[in-house]
Amino acid sequence: MEPDGVLIERSAHGKPDAFAEVARRHEVAIHAYLARRAGRQTAADLLGEVLVRAFAARGGFDAGYEDARPWLYGIARNVLREHWRTSGGDVPAVPGVIGPDPGDGVDWDSIDDRLDSAGRAKALMPAVRALPPAEREVLLLVAWEQLTPAEAARALGVPPGTARSRLHRARATLRRLLSEHDSRVSG
């Protein structure tokens, strides 16, 4: 299988249709990224826009990277931000914690509905919600999109060391809050 970088470079140099294979490889992952943060309906609405934007921006892709996902998530993030900025009241709130957060407006209500109300996951999510947005964004790119910290850094356009330290802080906070939760339950 040819790396994404090769296909994208080819698509930028006379073979635009080579990009369709890159889109086919990652369309479900991009949809999941969007759906986790904005719900399935918005994901359905925005998926095509992300692919079109990526095609238009492919000349700027560094063909040295084999996997285009971090770059595509970065574009999806921009499309989501723009969507929230222009859709007025459609900005998902992060209830009771930090208020409207267009930079990382995860659909928490939908997530809560899916979780077992008696499970530890239910206790974890308020802690995730309470994280600073920049830390939460790295954490979720790693946990949900299965990116490495370096790949998350590429998606966010920050230095790898910044992403690693944000991830470290997020994990430390979650570890502490989960431990506190366990103490309360067992005590």
Place this chain on the structure above:
Amino acid sequence: MSDMPEADELLREAGEVPPPEPRVLDGAREALWSVIAGEMLGQDNRGPARRRQADRPQDGRGKSVGGRE
């Protein structure tokens, strides 16, 4: 999140979403192919123009810069 595997598992569970319906993927692919096709058509249209330019006699005319010969 190898140093906290349970939290990692819990987060993954929280992030599970069903795959998109086929019509969603079809719509997105259609949008993409429309811009790809537009670019391919543009290439086809520029091709004959480039060929016509290449067929011109190479006598040096039109190659001056700023009117200097």
